[in-house]
Amino acid sequence: MPDRVNKAEITCTVNGETLSLKAYPMARLLDVLRQELRLTGTKEGCGEGECGACSVWIDGEIANSCLVPVLQVAGSEIKTIEGIATGEQLHAVQEAFISCGGAQCGICTPGMVMAAVNLLERTPHPSETEIRMGLAGNLCRCTGYMKIFEAVVRACQATGVKA
């Protein structure tokens, strides 16, 4: 039988704010974000690393928050969908999802946006293949992907997409 495990004190940065929180070490980052910090934008789809609905950035890299025991992010910098807009001003990717109809039920959308923004920060002028590869870890059961793809193309249209 596992021992009684106490909550641990964990310091990390979430959307630019340094926080100190108490959580069970094996609580999933996903649950701590949603339940402790009330950041419910991050969604749970499969809970086993397959769908990307729970995508957040950990130290700048996109990751599945359902696969991370929270103690592993002690000292890390986390970004969630709540940290993407600037106040009331939506990010270009979010605007493009709205104008292209890139969201239907919306469960995959926060993760898709996290993946798309991450891609554009690394590769401001992605090729079509790079867009497809950048979103490859995020599943959508509604849109058939094309409108999501178009939204990402539109978001970087100002400077055009590589052939």
Added chain:
Amino acid sequence: MTMPASRVARPSTIEEAVRLLADNGPEAVIIAGGTDVVPNLQMKLFAPRVLVDIKPIRVLQGITIAAAGALRLGALTTLTEIVGSPLLQASYPVLVSAAATIAGPLQRNMGTLGGNLCLETRCLWYNQSHFWRKALGGCLKKDGDVCHVAPGGKRCWAAWSGDSAPALLTLDAEVEITGPRGRRRLPLAQFYLNDGMNRIALGRDELVTSVYLPARTAGRRGIYHKLRIRDSIDYPLAGVAVTLEVDRSGVCREARVAITAVNPAPLLVKEASEWLVGQRYSAELVDRVAHAAIRTGKPLTTSASTPVYRREMVRLFARRALEEAWKNGNA
């Protein structure tokens, strides 16, 4: 799903990690990127008292040049780092080719090479929820005494389902293992035991610290092909890695073929080197080697696709990979 409550220890040195493993014996489980171990914890395939998080151990990171021109990959090197490494792209393309097919981009950011080499074996009857397995009375590998894949036998056939191991086998890679008695190095081929229950030659108090790629296999042409249900993100159902050294006149000087996901271990196809070295390309020769590959593979009903299909795909991939590596260089 939630995980069983465990303590999480975060050692910052190899020695500390080894001590934690030695002190806790079978009650300790290593976590690196967590992309394999966390889903398994959620399915209650194991419930360790202590999870030893090796990610804070700095010396396990990164790709460096080692003695005798070998390349050392730290156990914590992520799959994304491998795919993006210009050094590996130029010198060991087969590894990059294989790593690029592992899971999806998110898991490659988190997943490590050490974790990929120490994956749990996978089976249709094992990688299921606690509820599902209980309804069936368990299996040989977990909570039961019957193997549902081969009910008569006492052997577990859960498949080795990693992609980097076959590529590393074709590069004559070695693993470095560290335990209470210090470090040892083992040819990767000896690391795998071809037993679904006891998959790797790693003591309870040991961890994989590095992988070494020898200088002599640098520059070999190579490619990896893999069968999976979803091409964007999935474990292999069959996979073939090939490396070749071909001289200017088109004669093969060195050759390795390795297969994965069709046995409880990734395996070298022994006949490949023997039959290919000294030869020029011919479709018949490649066919013969591809046939040897399917004789080495023993796919059973460990996954949702049929063994016959997976065997035929091993043949096809072996033929295709050999052809590409021979004719187009790094394909």
